[in-house]
Amino acid sequence: MKVVVSSLNAKYIHTCLALRYLKSFCGDEFEVDMAEYTIKDPVMNIVSDLFRRNPDVIGFSCYIWNIEETIRVVSMLKKIKPELQIVLGGPEVSYDTDYWMKRIPEVDFIVMGEGEETFLHLLRELSGARKYHFVFGAAYRNGTGDVCINPGRPKLALDDIPSPHRFAEDVPALPNRVVYFETSRGCPFSCQFCLSSIEVGVRYFDMERTKADLLYLIESGAKLIKFVDRTFNIKREYAMEIFRFLIDNHRGCVFQFEITADIMRPEVLDYLAEHAPAGVFRFEIGVQSTNDATNELVKRRQNFAKLTRTVTKVKESGKIDQHLDLIAGLPEEDYDSFRKTFNDVFALGPEELQLGFLKMLRGTGLRHDADKYGYVYMDTSPYEILGNAIMPFSDLMRIKRVEDVLEKYWNAHRMDRTVRYLIGRQFRSAFDFFQEFGDYWEERGWQKIGHQLEDLFERLNAFLVYRGTADRDVAEGLMKLDYFMNHKYKPRKIWWDFTLDKTEQASYMHMLANRPDRVSSGFAALRLSEKELHKHAVVETIPFDLPRYEEDGTVDRSRSTLLAVVYEPDGAGPRYFTLELESTILYPQQ
Template sequence: MNVVLATLNAKYIHTSLALRCLKAFAEPEFKVDVAEYTIKDPPMAIVSDLYRRKPDVIGFSCYIWNIEETIVVIDMLRKVLPEATIVLGGPEVSYDTEEWMRRLPAVDHIVMGEGEETFRDLLRELAGSRKFHFAFGLAYRKNGEIVLNPGRPKLDLGTLPSPYRFAEDVPALPNRIVYFETSRGCPFSCQFCLSSIEVGVRYFDIDRVKADLTYLIDSGAKLIKFVDRTFNIKRDYALEMFRFLIENHRGCVFQFEITADIMRPEVLDYLAEHAPPGIFRFEIGVQSTNDETNLAVKRRQNWSKLVRTVTKVKESGKIDQHLDLIAGLPHEDYDRFRQTFNDVFALGPEELQLGFLKMLRGTGLRIEAEKHGYVYMDRAPYEILGNDLMPFSDLARIKRVEDVLEKYWNAHRMDRTISYLTGEAYPSAFDFFQKFGDYWEEKGWQRIGHQLEDLFARLWAFLRDDANPEMDLELTLGLLKIDYFLQHKYKPRKVWWEERVDKDEWAGLLREAAAGLGMEERELAKRAALERLPFDYAVWTAEGRVSRENETLLVVLYGGEEAPPKLVSLARGGSRVGRAIR
């Protein structure tokens, strides 16, 4: 048989671990090809490529982010390859499977749950006697009826071959994300998450894990994301893995999902002392800081211990942190979610991901949706449209917060400015992002594209129009200019603000800066951007206060692709020189 396993990834840089696990288990009995596309690819292009492969069996890995696009492809394939066997698997079709079989007549089989052994057994039956009732965990059709076989016991992970060592994957390793698992299962019972359905955690042998990671690193992998639901649930295992990766990273970056409130102090101390800066990233699901909410979704979370962990990691300066929130959880209205947002933003994560509750098939929250008055999308991703405390109007407003949060905080285009606005100029971070998000939508900017200078100019337009009495506009404009200059590797050809320095004055500023830095004027003119600030920037950076005793001559020196720009502030009229290097 010619077997092809396919999926539609969210982005090109993503790779499918599931397909490789199925392929590794099915071989050497069956030759299996892997075909990966993206949800942005035209269905006709996907179908044409699969048709060219002339498959006898086509399997699709299905998730909430790709199921609707996959259905379009399946319906087309059934018409052009009427004899092919079409199989679905993955978390999206492992629940309500009979409903999926009824909805999708083009599908012959669905693999439910952990799929390696079930898919291999299906291939055996397709190649042999076709007695599908022998394949546990399989849904199929018989005489027009839908049959769901009993589920199979959990696999012994020690019997699974490695999915990381296919020679055809090696050329792309430096340019794509490698997904890696050291365990399966989750110890927690969060009712919005599919992982809560599987009880217990199983681990792969640690020596095998180390060998696979060494192979990937040696083969050129640059970013490995661990898909373990709670990487640090087993302290000794996690500590040993951290130690191994620190000793063998060779420039590769590793991302983990961790539960912050169970991270042991000795692990944090070890990472603070030994982890090289930049090789680890932590993703931490906070979701809500409301105890009543966490209790309702069966989520155990010790906020004080979580804060301790996030703070200690941040203070070490070694590890970037990505913190997650979910809007729309039970017992959390708009005002209470505002508090959750501000609680988490105050921790200063490098990235704050604001998501919206999705009523996933099989989860406890979906089963009890009526209890909290939930209404949600009928089709994937099943995002909520409201509940008894959070109407659609509030969710729509929070969506505007998400939009500008992504552009202006998570992208780190203007950290100095946003830190001032969220920390001093507005009552809270949430209030700033909400006001700006409302303004952004009012202007219709969500429907158009944005260059770098557009983002700065639009924030400045909002700040001028908002007329916030608590904000120092001159300080804000100065910080915006600094952030803009530091976003460039080379001296920018244009600026987004109205320049008020004439040619003669600029020449005078150049002479002053050259003298202060001990550089030739001609060399400085090529490499530097100059700007006047009506306050003392060195005092601001050192003491956090605005001093207008000295004007600042701002000099930004550019070093090209290899060297980041260097910011130098010269206090005009005084001998003091303050330096701040990004």
């Protein structure tokens, strides 16, 4: 019997860990192939590839991001190969299983919850006596077509599952794909919007096995490993041992963890600050809300003061990037409350702030209590809310505009200097900047069209002009620097009119080539000729003392600044240098 396990990933770089667990657990008894696609792939292409493999059984791993696309694939497969046995599994179909069996008549079986042992048992029955009522954790159709749902299966001892990371077919793609890895299953918390709250307790894989798998992946060329543990740091000793191991063996691989920041122990933070190599670790921290009443209603225990301590200490170390998550639409969080939550978290200065919207996932307590809070939400995945008693759809749409420009202007880090200046000096708060700009953006229909890098700068500049922003020359000067620093090579076009004409630029280039010591010893050490400067550098004047502004935030217009940006010929990136000039001097005399 030939078996294929398949999934439609959100992006090509993603991989499905579930398929690898199923293959590793069942591979000794059955021929199991893995077939991964993306939700953007044409359905016909997916169906054609699966048909070519000529399987007897296909199992699909289902999530909120792929269920609707998977249903289309399943429907088409059953039409062209009616005898094919189709099995669904994964978190999206593990709850409301009767609904899924009735909605998708082409599906023969559903595996509920952890699937390794149940799927193997099901394959044995499919190839043997076909006594499906013995397969705990599975749903099936009996001889009359009625849906039968068997009792659940006891949890499997994790170390009984062979490693999912040792398949030779995966090795060539490791440097270019995200590798998902788990050291534990389960979550100790009970957040009512999360599926992890349903599983009681936390189980861990053996430490030596975990280290061996990680070392194998690192040595095989993995560049990014994402740990899918719901709370990686819940067991301090376990987390610390893995941190130490990765620090000693990382070889340039990057590791991302989901952590609960308010339980992070000071000694762990001190160790990471001292020993973690810069850029090797990333932390994802689910803040969700800073409203205490909201957190209490969703059974989310969180000490924001301790969370702030952790995030601040990690940021001060300069070693670890932090990705903080928010959820708009939680109970008792109206627009003004969410504005406060956003500003509370943005003030922590995360490298990335992810603004998400509440999804009423099947099986969660919040979906069960939806009527209590007046929730209305999408009937199909991703089950995103459309409003509740205190957060109408109109407010959600306003926050959507915040999300749009937040992604483009903060999370993408295209103009950090400019955004920090505007938020700190020209707007009441970070949220107000993103909201006002987001409203302006949508009024002009820009959300419907694409954009190049220069478009983003032009649109921000147009917004600042439109609202009559004070000290716009300062913002524009910072935007020029941000723009230059966003290129690996000397930009061919700019979004503003150069302050300097060609003669003035040539004059400054001549001065920089012949008197590099006037700039700095670092610039002089580059030993750039005038010809090289013309080819690999750009100069522009900034109408204030840029070095002083960067040092203490003072805007001093008594001196202007010559900005010289030098681009490495090999595309390694730009370096910028400054030379303070008297504001009355436009360019040096010949």
